[in-house]
Amino acid sequence: MTLGYRLIRPSYGSYVQRPVANAGGRRRRSVSRTLSVVPATVLLAACSSTLPQSSLNPKSAEARQIDDLWILVLVLATIVFVVVEAALVFAIFRFRKRKNDDREPKQIHGNTTLEIVWSIIPALILVAVTVPTVRTVFDLRSPAEGDVVRVNVTGHQWWWEFEYPDIVDDQGRPLTTANELHLPVGRTTELTMTSADVIHSFWVPPLAGKRDLVPGHETFIKITPDADRAGEEIPGQCAEFCWLSHADMRLLVFLQTESDFAAWAAGETQPANIPTDGLAVSGFETFKAICALCHQAVVAEPDGTVTVVGEALAPDLTHFGSRSTLGARVESNTAEHLAQWIDNPSAVKPMAPDLNDLETGRILGMPDYGLDDEEIAELVALLEGWS
Amino acid sequence: MAVTTLTEDLGYTPNTDGVWSWLTTVDHKRIGIMYGVSALVFFIVGGLEALLIRIQLAGPNGTLLSADAYNQLFTMHGITMIFAAIMPVAAAFQNYMIPLQIGARDVAFPRLNAFSFWLFLFGVLMLMSSFFLGGSPDGAWTGYANLSTQVTEFVRMDYYAIGLQLLGVASIGSSANFIATIFTMRAPGMTMMRMPVFTWMSVVTSFLLILSMPVISVGLWQMFLDRNFGTVFYEAQASGDPLLWQHLFWVFGHPEVYVLVLPAMGIISETLPTFSRKPLFGYAFVVFSGIAIGFLGFGVWAHHMFTAGLSPVAEVGFGIVTMLIAVPTGVKIFNWIGTIWGGKLTLNTSMLFSIGFIAMFIIGGLSGVTHAVIPADTQQHDSYYVVAHFHYVLVGGSAFGFIAGVYYWLPKWTGKMLNETLGKWHFWLMFLGFNLTFGPMHILGLNGMPRRTYRYPEGLGWEFWNGMATIGSFIIGVSMLVFIWNVINTRRKGLPAGNDPWDARTVEWMTTSPPPIHNFDRVPVVRHLDELWHRKYGVDEEGRAVPLPDGYVEEPAFVEEAGGIHMPSPSYYPIIAAFGLVTAGAGLVFWSSGILGVGMLVIGAAIMLWGVVGWAAEPITREAH
Structure with missing residues (x-):
């Protein structure tokens, strides 16, 4: 195998999901106890879950609709499973060869009535599943209603670009951010999605079923987060294999009250300040010389003039400091992790920057620019200061 | 075709010693054995790939494999298991058993049969050489465009495009052969509705392959051209469409699923009646449900694309057809249970694996129905739930069925019985390991774990079941070691099998074990479904089987052949043609590297031409040695 990448073991520092009682506890149980709880756990696990990225832990109207359908089909499938497997197991024990029984079995070739009956019964069960399925499909695909939040999602190898076309700054530029999606609860958000390179798939299981981001196509998804979920952070990730860092193309959704969402949006539509003192001053020079080849930031001069620096080929960094992950x-977004990232991005997350072609805009990851520790510290000061 | 005349006392035997005799053989039984051995070796390779994957995922943030290595391994695991293990093991059974089951002396085109085998073997070896020469395919076995056409700097997905192309040619060749054989070479009296179900399912899979392979062939050429010649079939920026690949791939890919499982269904439709001492319940229903599955299999491809953003009307249509397919599949399961119901079951290893097939296929089938529930599928798609589903179908289903077939027919192939104690260890270890590996994956998928990920973070609750799955995978590994030891051990210690060790029902058990080169000294005249059974047993007033007195059969029950038996002579042209074709294919893989690629293409084409011309010009008759 060629093209090996060495990975450092990331610590999942301050991005920590609230500890999950089940998951942590299970690992410490004795083997015998584990074995005894396995069947029960399997059944419970198939019905509901408290895990943060679980589809069985729905937190939006749409995800709950899907979950209800799942539970219906699970119950029917379980009944069929039990009946058929029971018939099979019964037949094995009842009709196994016994000692001292020399009689041959009756040579039965079939029974047309019986066979027609057991063709029709599954068909009827399937009709019972199909009707609600069809209804739910059309429901979930109907246009969003009411005061809809619109978000344009663009998939990139290996990050997410989120643009809120209806939330603009003073110059009319729409709010643009990366990898962290903020949604108000109790209101429907409609995501309009496409891809800048290969096919990705947007999957935040507690909020919605997945939907692919296909180059040249627009796809849609509706999410109406439950009103009582404000303050929750919900992890999701790319679900369509998109090469090297597919596993590391994750995202985080912040569910917010209307006022928190409005406050966040107001902050995000402000420009970042061009620093005037400290390490960040030279950091900004490095930013303009190197980072700006791919990254963009909306910045304000000390006199208030707002300009856009850089290219929009990689995540917008205007409010990098306000994000909780990188x-x-x-x-987690800490100075230490950011320094590691800038020092050698592919060591944190495997990418293929050797294949980048800035002219055609093909970007397959952030290169290691060989910055020294001082330059890195200056950049960290700049970016973490841009909150 | 070269013809050798056997003398009346069958004194002529072709040279069967040495490597040369294997390289030039056109005997369907030897080709079947070579398919089987290759499939087993590649199954081990694919299994080792799987174990590396499972070690990597045993805990969060695994560091055994880089993302790049992992991507190559999981892609090759899928390709290896599907194209190099399960399809060829099906071909092994079909090659060896179809002529025996229908009372033929060989397949219709023996040299084409040899060509198909060598093309398959060289094609797989070329694919696997990629591990050392330029990197293996790393775009998943589904090879989704435009990821597969994105990185043209590497040869990896060229290996995929050309390798699958070659294996497709091999499959079409052997499928055409089986169809011609089954349609034209059945023993006298063997009507279609007297054929064993395994042979019937082989008819269905052969048609599936012949109709579906050309579709992916088009897709693969487009992928190759996009990668090497700048065509833009799948390039959205240039008015191409990446979804085109998905349609082409799954129009092939879904029938392919049935190609993998129908032969195994055929096998257990042989073993269950034999070991229950009852005829198959509803033979016609089982046959026609197999045909129905084959037909419907072409109308469900877009259920693999329920997250791609097709119109809701299209989604619902494909969802309903997918639901429909559960009906004939359910019929098969009920008929199998009907077969053992009221029987007298011998629970030997072959029977245990056959029953295991039913038990596991029920789970795989039911989880398949949940995929047809489109909104639910948008949660399951590309998650570990799907990984669980298709392993229940392909391991708990196909692999269990084929293993049942090995325990059933190996005595016919070798003349020796497999060890039953080892066999039962094999079954129970595999049954346990299989469920421990793939059962938890349902839960992992529903809990949000996507497939094709080389690592996962802590804190999402996936650690425990991933650990269990890894333990399970090693138990499967141990069970396979028991199996291989059993097969090897049989050579020295196996008890003699005799012609008909299971008191079975079909005509392949009427000849010796192993069968002579010409299969049957006298070809039986067939008057019944389960001909052999009817030569051994009648029924009493209650309908119970009663043994017939010897010599009960009065009418002429065998074909009297005048002029001896005609068997094809060995030929080395098929292997030459196959070698040339694969060399030319390798040239295409390395096309972008210039002279190397062009050189291999030209030389390979020349070798193939030599093989084909020699093949065509071989003398019609050759004197016996």
Whole structure:
């Protein structure tokens, strides 16, 4: 195998999901106890879950609709499973060869009535599943109603670009951010999705079924987060294999009250300040010389003039400091992790920057620019200061 | 075709010693054995790939494999298991058993049969050489465009495009052969509705392959051209469409699923009646449900695309057809249970694996129905739930069925019985390991774990079941070691099998074990479904089987052949043609590297031409040695 990448073991530092009682506890149980709880756990696990990225832990109207359908089909399937497997197991024990029984069995070739009956029964069960399925499909695909939040999602190898076309700054530029999606609860958000390179798939299981981001196509998804879920952070990730860092193309959704959402949006539509003192001053020079080849930031001069620096080929960094994770939720956003990232991005998350072609806009990851520790510290000061 | 005349006392035997005799053989039984051995070796390779994957995923943030290595391994695991293990093991059974089951002396085109085998073997070896020469395919076995056409700097997905192309040619060749054989070479009296179900399912899979392979062939050429010649079939920026690949791939890919499982269904439709001492319940229903599955299999491809953003009307249509397919599948399961119901079951290893097939296929089938529930599928798609589903179908289903077939027919192939104690260890270890590996994956998928991920973070609750799955995978590994030891051990210690060790029902058990080169000294005249059974047993007033007195059969029950038996002579042209074709294919893989690629293409084409011309010009008759 060629093209090996060495990985450092990331610590999942401050991006920590609230500890999950089940998951942590299970690992410490004795083997015998584990074995005894396995069947029960399996059944419970198939019905509901408290895990943060679980589809069985629905937190939106749409995800709950899907979950209800799942439970219906699970119950029917379980009944069929039990009946058929029971018939099979019964037949094995009842009709196994016994000692001292020399009689041959009756040579039965079939029974047309019986066979027609057991063709029709599954068909009827399937009709019972099909009707609600069809209804739910059309429901979930109907246009969003009411005061809809619109978000344009663009998939990139290996990060997410989120643009809120209806939320604009003073110059009319729409709010643009990366990898962390903020949604108000109790209101429907409609995501309009496409891809800048290969096919990705947007999957935040507690909020919605997945939907692919296909180059040249627009796909849609509706999410109406439950009103009582404000304050929750919900992890999701790319679900369509998109090469090297597919596993590391993650995202985080913040569910917010209307006022928190409005406050966040107001902050995000402000420009970042061009620093005037400290390490960040030279950091900004490095930013303009190197980072700006791919990254963009909306910045304000000390006199208030607002300009856009850089290219929009990689995540917008205007409010990088306000994000809680970096590298598409690969690490928590701390100065230490950011320094590691800038020092050698592919060591934190495997990418293929050797294949980048800035002229055609093909970007397959952030290169290691060989910055020294001082330059890195300056950049960290700049970016973490841009909250 | 070269013809050798056997003398009346069958004194002529072709040279069967040495490597040369294997390289030039056109005997369907030897080709079947070579398919089987290759499939087993590649199954081990694919299994080792799987174990590396499972070690990597045993805990969060695994570091055994880089993302790049992992991507190559999981892609090759899928390709290896599907194209190099399960399809060829089906071909092994079909090659060896179809002529025996229908009372033929060989397949219709023996040299084409040899060509198909060598093309398959060289094609797989070329694919696997990628591990050392330029990197293996790393775009998943589904090879989704435009990821597969994105990185043209590497040869990896060229290996995929060309490798699958070659294996497709091999499949079409052997499928055409089986169809011609079954349609034209059945023993006298063997009507279609007297054929064993395994042979019937082989008819269905052969048609599936012949109709579906050309579709992916088009897709693969487009992928190759996009990668090497700048065509833009799948390039959205240039008015191409990546979804085109998905349609082409799954129009092939879904029938392919039935190609993998129908032969195994055929096998257990042989073993269950034999070991229950009852005829198959509803033979016609089982046959026609197999045909129905084959037909419907072409109308469900878009259920693999329920997250791609097709119109809701299209989704619902494909969802309903997918639901429909559960009906004939359910019929088969009920008929199998009907077969053992009221029987007298011998629970030997072959029977245990056959029953295991039913038990596991029920689970795989039911989880398949949940995929047809489109909104639910948008949660399951590309998650570990799907990984669980298709392993229940392909391991708990196909693999269990084929293993049942090995325990059933190996005595016919070798003349020796497999060890039953080892066999039962094999079954129970595999049954346990299989469920421990793939059962938890349902839960992992529903809990949000996507497939094709080289690592996962802590804190999402996936650690425990991933650990269990890894333990389970090693138990499967141990069970396979028991199996291989059993097969090897049989050579020295196996008890003699005799012609008919299971008191079975079909005509392949009427000849010796192993069968002579010409299969049957005298070809039986067939008057019944389960001909052999009817030569051994009648029924009493209650309908119970009663043994017939010897010599009960009065009418002429065998074909009297005048002029001896005609068997094809060995030929080395098929292997030459196959070698040339694969060399030319390798040239295409390395096309972008210039002279190397062009050189291999030209030389390979020349070798193939030599093989084909020699093949065509071989003398019609050759004197016996």
